[in-house]
Amino acid sequence: MTATIEMEPGDKGRSARVAPAAPADPAATADDATGAAARGEFAVRLAGVTKTFRDGGAPVLDGIDLDVAPGEFVCLLGASGCGKSTLLNIAADLDKPTQGTVEVPAGRAALMFQESALFPWLTAGQNIDLALRLRGLSGRRERRAEAERLLKLVRLQDAYDKRPHQLSGGMRQRVALARSLAQDSSVLLMDEPFAALDAITRDVLHDELVRLWEATGLAVLFVTHNVREAVRLGQRVVLLSSRPGRVARQWRVDIPHPRRIEDKDVAELAVEITEHLREEISRHGR
């Protein structure tokens, strides 16, 4: 089976082929996302985004055009230092582009990092509670119920009273994910959220994230330098070049979920993308 359609930069998946699916099928989400993209709808739109940190310095990002459709799962892939975090921070409105525009119709996107960044003196539940308060939920009982619902969603229903140091790295990332979901945004930006975890824990969290994405219909922009992770998760993989960061190439991934990191289709596409990533690195890394 051919698992992908290779797209030119800027194609934004409009010509993508997605397997027909029954409504309850996970691929239905893919269909929705492709349909939304075809109608010109977007959850995130970066247009001509250029970022230079120093006056007169070389740009880190150069003319990035990137749409994420509502409900779409996009993986942004690139070598270390190519500007992935810079791009995500701009999408999250934590930083401003030097040129170009960013549109997120939902308002602020939720953001999750490699480090869980939980407050160590608060319990898991209190960390989530804080996000709910920032969102403006005033009723204590309502917040408690919502925090418990979110913990259940990430399969940590018994963790409300646990402090971060009592939880494993994988559990802390689950709490961080629940806290991101507490913001109730329809857009989730993730910056290498599983990079510090061991392979088995990462694999479990990949499953959990896909399950959550299917259940919630969130648009996800997931940054990684791990090619297999990108292919394992995304409906689309966008490869950034280095120095300056540009959209070098993108691939639509229509391998049906559930996917495994060791699946033949996943591995084959990962090999192909890795070749392009290597080219990008050797072109700019000399």
Ligand SMILES: Nc1ncnc2c1ncn2[C@@H]1O[C@H](COP(=O)(O)OP(=O)(O)O)[C@@H](O)[C@H]1O
């Ligand atoms: N606040 C900043 N000031 C100056 N340079 C920065 C800043 N943030 C990132 N950079 C530079 O921008 C480049 C891209 O960084 P980053 O976006 O963190 O890359 P990635 O996440 O892909 O590893 C790097 O060369 C980094 O040193």
Ligand SMILES: [Mg+2]
């Ligand atoms: Mg980074």
